[in-house]
Amino acid sequence: MSSVEGAVRAARRAVVFTGAGISQESGIGTFRGPGGLWERFRPEEVATPEAFAARPELVARWYAERFAAMRAAVPNPGHRAIASWEALFPSLVVVTQNIDRLHQRAGSRDVLELHGTLWVSRCARCRREVATESLPPAEPPPARCDCGGMFRPGVVWFGEALPLDVFARAEAEVAAADLFVAVGTSATVWPAAGLIELAAASGALLVEVNRDETPMSRLAALTRRGAAGEELPRLGEEWGRWRSPS
Ligand code: APR
DSSP states (O other), X not given: OOHHHHHHHHOOEEEEEEOGGGGGGGTOOOSSSTTOHHHHSOHHHHSSHHHHHXXXXXXXXXXXXXXXXXXXXXXXXXXXXXXXXXXXXXXXXXXXXXXXXXXXXXXXXXXXXXXXXXXEEEETTTOXXXXXXXXXXXXXXXXXXXXXXXXXXXXXXXXXXXXXXXXXXXHHHHHTOSEEEEESOOSOSTTTXXXXXXXXXXXXXXXXXXXXXXXXXXXXXXXXXSOHXXXXXXXXXHHHHHHSOO
């Protein structure tokens, strides 16, 4: 039995850390690499508090388009495989950088959203949060709060801090994990990418599923180079066999 198999068989606490690559097969574009969002848009023009203060309409329209695509998207076999792993491991937590809620729609019950979500909007003045779907269409956007403030997407923009409680829980789960699976992330955006190093330093078995090599590939004990929607179901089958009582 390989050490990887032994570690998967013995694992009790698993963390799956995901990025944009897992939603790519659901039609949601990634940020970096060929055809990535940041090849076509400048983050400082659409994804910073300064951009929103300077051109709220442009930023609101950009996110409204992205939200429409996310509402129309459906989870793919990769999301569903991860949700099914809740039956394999006593504890399974999904720590995601994604804002599309496709994990929850695939059935994952314990999801930590490091970068917030587009399904929630927040007043930039009084910080009241509402379901984005409950906001009336506004022309020009963004919609206004009762306090007069503008609603902004409930996501973490560049230059903003991650939600402290969510990140603290993510760190605690990662530090206690026996198995850590990084899926579809370029592992280049911090502090989220630091969770991969924390997992390695805490002795978890590190698995990487990605089409391409990343700065964290060197830490992985097991690498699956391919599409998440194909590789994750395969991993699930193999791990299911390993963990099923013989
Ligand atoms: N299956 C597996 N991996 C994939 C797939 C796929 N179908 N498609 C793309 N990938 C990989 C790419 O090779 C790349 O390594 O997914 C990764 C996507 O990287 P990014 O686009 O950089 O996305 P992510 O790592 O999630 O970005 C982190 O940056 O822009 C900010 O806030 C945004 O949360 C985001 C953060």
